Amino acid sequence: MSSTVEHRCDVLIIGSGAAGLSLALKLAHKYNVIVLSKSTLSEGSTRYAQGGIAAVFDEQDSIESHVADTLDAGAGLCDEEAVRFTASQAKSCMEWLINYGVPFDQEKDEHGVERFHLTREGGHSHRRILHAADATGHAVQTSLQEAVLQHPNIHLFERYNAIDLVRHKDAPNQCLGAYVWNRKKEHVEFIRSRFTALATGGASKVYQYTSNPDVSSGDGIAMAWRAGCSVANMEFNQFHPTCLFHPEAKNFLITEALRGEGAFLCHADGSKFMHKFDPRGDLAPRDIVARAIDYEMKRLGKDCMYLDISHKSADFIVKHFPNIYRKCRSLGIDITRHPIPVVPAAHYSCGGVKTDFNAKTDLDNLYAIGEVAYTGLHGANRMASNSLLECIVFAHAAAKDILAKQDKPVFEQEIPAWDESQVGNSDEEVVIQHNWHELRLFMWDYVGIVRTNKRLERALRRIELLQQEIHDYYANFRVSNNLLELRNLVTVAELIVRCAMNRKESRGLHYNLDYPDMLDEAKVTVLAGRVSR
CATH class of the missing domain: 1.20.58.100 (Fumarate reductase/succinate dehydrogenase flavoprotein-like, C-terminal domain)
Structure with missing residues (x-):
């Protein structure tokens, strides 16, 4: 049996998106933290999130309204306590992000006072979406990354795959870290940790058409299941209704915020159809919109439907949706003049590893935060812009729980080395x-x-x-x-x-x-x- 390189830390965080980096920053003043990234630090679903983050900042809005909208979108399957917990923590968590420099868009009110520009998306009854133009995820990822890179207690392991969570026969219900594969050196290593957090994102790469990046392969869910954890609501896979339909536009989303600002779905001849499926029309929740587009495509034998915002002024479109404008223009589509071809694509996993409100799983010392987890927030359908919010809220909750366990001893029993003596390199x-x-x-x-x-x-x-x-x-x-x-x-x-x-x-x-x-x-x-x- 070959020897295995061993690393040690207080907290191992598997995943480097909004959930993982937020947890690292909340813990690093007390703990030695390793953040494991399967690709580069920035590559993950957070970076590609466009729309924004839901939180009550408008005086005309309320936490009760945010809760009611989320429960309604979740089709009766949300855990109301989880929804209320998340919505009540939203504003303070957004202020935490703002303190880290996330540049949410601002505007001046009628008195010339600066305030956050809030947009509205499907399922929301008020404008409550904080956003950084149409690249909110990129802004969040960049701001958190800058802080993480400067912190002496956070150590980044880029281009590492987590293979399996590690337990020991003397502590069968306890997570002791993980076997990981060093992609650069192409060998297996072991990271021993007092606490381990899964922040690996979702599993939409299980589908042929997806808006997700290549790293979204359900790693955390699968590892937790193999380690003995429960999973819940895995049947609820959200298909984003509007992914750009173009052979050169792999994974490019057309944010729901376009419909929040007046864009409408239509056929090639410009005729609208969403009013036939739901009284909320183009602002219906994503599951209804995705099924409607899928139905119209199959009924008519068409490859796509269209999303039209060209009735708005060109200045408005370019100002509010600069990335979408540039991307479409690079493919020969001028969205200020023509509709955008769109199709549904697998987008978000509403189920995952079952956790409590501290993000704890069934396995001692193992946490799951973000899309990898089932918290009860999303129910049978995720409401727009609640996903990044869940990442931050439950990262803070997990950090609070982990910080309360500073005196927990390290398990020092020897872990079996990874054995590669009986295997060879694949030539197929x-x-x-x-x-x-x-x-x-x-x-x-x-x-x-x-x-x-x-x-x-x-x-x-x-x-x-x-x-x-x-x-x-x-x-x-x-x-x-x-x-x-x-x-x-x-x-x-x-x-x-x-x-x-x-x-x-x-x-x-x-x-x-x-x-x-x-x-x-x-x-x-x-x-x-x-x-x-």
Whole structure:
């Protein structure tokens, strides 16, 4: 058995987006922190978030209204206590971000006083979205990164994949850190930590069409499940209704804020259609809008629908949506004159690793924050701009809980070294690529916006075959980035399908033609892990 390089820290944070960096900054004055990033520090879903962050700053708005809107968007499945906890913490968390230099847009009121420019998005009854033009996530990521890079107690491990969380037979219900793969040196290392936090984002890469970056492969959800943690509501995958439809526009979102500022969905001839699906029209929640676009595309046999804001002045469009304007213009689309071709794309995982309000999982010393976690906030459908908010609020909650445990001792038992003595290098990477494409395609076809019992059964049979192939492959060859991600995506695909098969109704983001009606009683779908049994 080969020796394994071991690193030590107080807190290991797996993921470098808004959730992970916020937690690091909240803890670094007391703890030695390692932040693990699968790619570069900035590469993750946070960077690509456009719309903004929901928080009550307007005197005409209220926390009660934010709570009511979120509950309504969640189709009866939100945990009201979780929603109220998040909404009540929103303003103070945004002020924390502002103190770190996040440049939210401002405007002058009628008295010439500067205030934050608040926009409105689907599902919100008031303007409560703080934003930095149409690149809010990039502004948040950049500001937090600058602070992290300057902190002496935060150590960055870029281009590292987490492989598995580590437990020990003498402490089976305790997370002791993680085995990680150093992508630069191509060998496995061990990071021993007193506390570990999963901030790995979602799993939308399990679908063929997604708005997410390549790193969104469900790593944290899969690792937590293998370690014995429970997961919940994995059947609720949000499809962003408006992803730019163009062969050269991979993953580019058209923010919901356009519709908040008056853009409308239409056919190629300019005729509107959202009024036929919901009285809120173009400001209906995302699940309704995505299904409407999907329905119109299939009904008419079209590749896309269109989003039109050209009736607004060119100055207004360029000022409020500069990145979208530039991106579309670079592809030959002038959004001040012509509608934008759009399609739905897998965007957000509303379920995840089950946690409490301190972000604690079933496993001692293991936390999950951000999209990787199920907190009860989102229910059956995430309301726009509550996602970055959840990252910050629960990062603060996790930090508070971890700081209260400063005296917790380190587990010092020897951890088994990673054994690569019986495996070789793969010369058939094409096998992984084939399995990868097969998985993403049948998940899109069978477990997408509209589902049936037969489609789910077909998907599960294919998943089980893939799992066996991957297990055999994993046992015989050294790990690689593609193999690790495929292993995690297949695990997540199984969790999504099993949760979907357990829900005998249509609710929010889960629409099953065999159960088109919503049941009177809303129940969370929980797959119990080994630790919780």
